[in-house]
Amino acid sequence: MDVLYFAWMRERIGLPKERVETDAATVAELVTELSAREDRYAAAFADLSALRVALDQELSDFDASLAGVREVAFFPPMTGG
Amino acid sequence: MRIAVQEQEFDLGAESNAFADRDTANGAIVTFTGVVRDLAKGNLDRMEIEHYPGMTERAITKIAEEARARWSLGDVLVIHRYGRLVPGDRIMMVATAAPHRKDAFEAAEYLMDYLKSRAPFWKKEITTSGAEWVAAKDEDEDALTRW
Numbered sequence: 734m735d736v737l738y739f740a741w742m743r744e745r746i747g748l749p750k751e752r753v754e755t756d757a758a759t760v761a762e763l764v765t766e767l768s769a770r771e772d773r774y775a776a777a778f779a780d781l782s783a784l785r786v787a788l789d790q791e792l793s794d795f796d797a798s799l800a801g802v803r804e805v806a807f808f809p810p811m812t813g814g
Numbered sequence: 815m816r817i818a819v820q821e822q823e824f825d826l827g828a829e830s831n832a833f834a835d836r837d838t839a840n841g842a843i844v845t846f847t848g849v850v851r852d853l854a855k856g857n858l859d860r861m862e863i864e865h866y867p868g869m870t871e872r873a874i875t876k877i878a879e880e881a882r883a884r885w886s887l888g889d890v891l892v893i894h895r896y897g898r899l900v901p902g903d904r905i906m907m908v909a910t911a912a913p914h915r916k917d918a919f920e921a922a923e924y925l926m927d928y929l930k931s932r933a934p935f936w937k938k939e940i941t942t943s944g945a946e947w948v949a950a951k952d953e954d955e956d957a958l959t960r961w
């Protein structure tokens with residue numbers, strides 16, 4: 734699946750998008766996998782209360798299933814308007 | 815209904831006129847415009863707005879459709895810019911048309927409340943002392959509970 738990062742998530746991880754091969758069943762499992770990769774991932778995902786997640790461009794939550802999902806995006810709370 | 819997510823400036827007068835010309839059946843039109851302001855600090859050089867292409871348009875469309883389901887509305891317009899903006903630049907506008915002003919005002923407020931915290935935009939302020947992502951405010955999230 735494609736994993737996208739926006740705003741300070743993109744800056745901390747150092748890239749806007751990457752292809753991830755994973756067997757993670759939920760967003761939380763994917764976060765655990767990514768966090769185990771490198772310090773920059775662990776730091777970026779340290780406080781999930783400061784993060785939001787979208788699955789296939791719809792806001793979702795960390796308990797959600799990844800079954801059939803093609804695009805996961807992580808980002809801080811939005812500041813539009 | 816028109817949703818535009820764009821980097822370039824928009825002409826507030828032309829957009830407002832075109833909106834009013836498209837919807838002549840309704841007696842009330844409300845427009846709101848958001849402008850980049852230099853808060854108390856007085857040292858804002860520019861603002862950079864990032865967004866999530868694809869999701870942004872979907873999220874705004876969903877918000878606008880929800881507004882149309884809740885109020886008796888005619889046309890709805892949302893324009894939101896991304897990229898580099900300087901103080902005084904117009905960031906976004908919404909326009910709502912309705913038979914009566916209460917619906918037009920409330921729907922415009924609803925659109926603004928939801929655009930603030932449910933449309934995937936992120937603002938970064940570049941000041942003379944550095945760059946910082948704008949943090950979401952609790953009150954913006956709280957504003958959604960009134961709807």
